[in-house]
Amino acid sequence: MRSNAFLALGSNISDREAHLIKAVDALRAHHAIQVKRVSSLYETEPVGYIDQSAFINMVVQIETELNPVELLDVTQAIEVEVGRKQTFRNGPRIVDLDILLYEQENIELNELQIPHPRMWDRAFVLIPLAEISPEIYSTRHRQTLRELLTGELINKEGVEWWKEWNGAGAYVRTEN
């Protein structure tokens, strides 16, 4: 059975776009993952630990035969493959892959929480996510992403559209 999931990617070291392309290529190369949609790239001011370079962030939609924990194993292996070194919480990184959503599942394991617990506070996640899937519904806000982003609830500052996705993979712009 195939499940729908959304992943957030970010990089803020050296050639940020190249790292993201490598990560998406690695997802595409995996036999149990199909990349369905890829957002544009956004340049974003660092959140949390602010004394570091700007990030490039993006979101991809996948379908996968992997269960959530297997998917986490794969995303963590890709982080290492693309070159992630040990870092500190919120610190700089070659590439970071977070699982945002997996179907409608709520998961509360030590090593995996889905929906990603901080996603609704992060414009650098919500803005690219809304680009590829504006109808996603936040049970916390009782609004769709589209509604949430046209309102005042989310501070959109510090997130700038940077460029279209130039790597391989489905680039599908939704009509909105």
Ligand SMILES: Nc1ncnc2c1ncn2[C@@H]1O[C@H](COP(=O)(O)OP(=O)(O)OP(=O)(O)O)[C@@H](O)[C@H]1O
């Ligand atoms: N939905 C999720 N996606 C990815 N990792 C998760 C998720 N939920 C929990 N984790 C756990 O988070 C751990 C730490 O992740 P990481 O070092 O990337 O944190 P971070 O990127 O600094 O902060 P943040 O999690 O706020 O983005 C991972 O080892 C993983 O087990």
Ligand SMILES: Nc1nc2c(c(=O)[nH]1)N=C(CO)CN2
């Ligand atoms: N703009 C931005 N800030 C961050 C990011 C990120 O991807 N983009 N990731 C972090 C740790 O996961 C901490 N802060």
